[in-house]
Amino acid sequence: MQNTRINRLIDVLGEQFARWASNPWRRISLLVISLLFGNFLGTAISTIAGQAANWDIIVAGVLVLFTELANRLVYSRRLVAGALWVSMLNALKIGVTYNLFVEAFKLGS
Numbered sequence: 001m002q003n004t005r006i007n008r009l010i011d012v013l014g015e016q017f018a019r020w021a022s023n024p025w026r027r028i029s030l031l032v033i034s035l036l037f038g039n040f041l042g043t044a045i046s047t048i049a050g051q052a053a054n055w056d057i058i059v060a061g062v063l064v065l066f067t068e069l070a071n072r073l074v075y076s077r078r079l080v081a082g083a084l085w086v087s088m089l090n091a092l093k094i095g096v097t098y099n100l101f102v103e104a105f106k107l108g109s
Helices: 005-021 022-052 053-074 084-108
Strands: none
Touching: 005 022, 022 053, 022 084, 053 084
C-alpha cells in the first residue's frame, strides 16, 4: 500500500491504542465490557426475534454461524491468540451464548 496520510494516521492510532491497552487493568476492563455487551446483545436479539415469530429460524441460524465463525477465528493456529480484538470477540460470543441459555431457562420455568 502507498504511504498516504490516512494510512499513517491509522497506523499511529493503532499503535497508540495498543500502548493504551497494554495495561492489564484496561485489558480486563475491555474484556468485561465485551462480555456484558454480549449479555445485553443476547437479550436484545431474543426479544426482537421473539416479537416476530417468523424470524426464529433465521436468527438461530445467524447466531450459530456467528458462533462458529468466532470459534474458528479464536481457536485457529494462524492468528495470535493473545490479540485483544480476538479476546474481545470471544468474550462477546460467551456473553451472547450465556444470555441465550438464561433466556431459555426463564421461558422454561
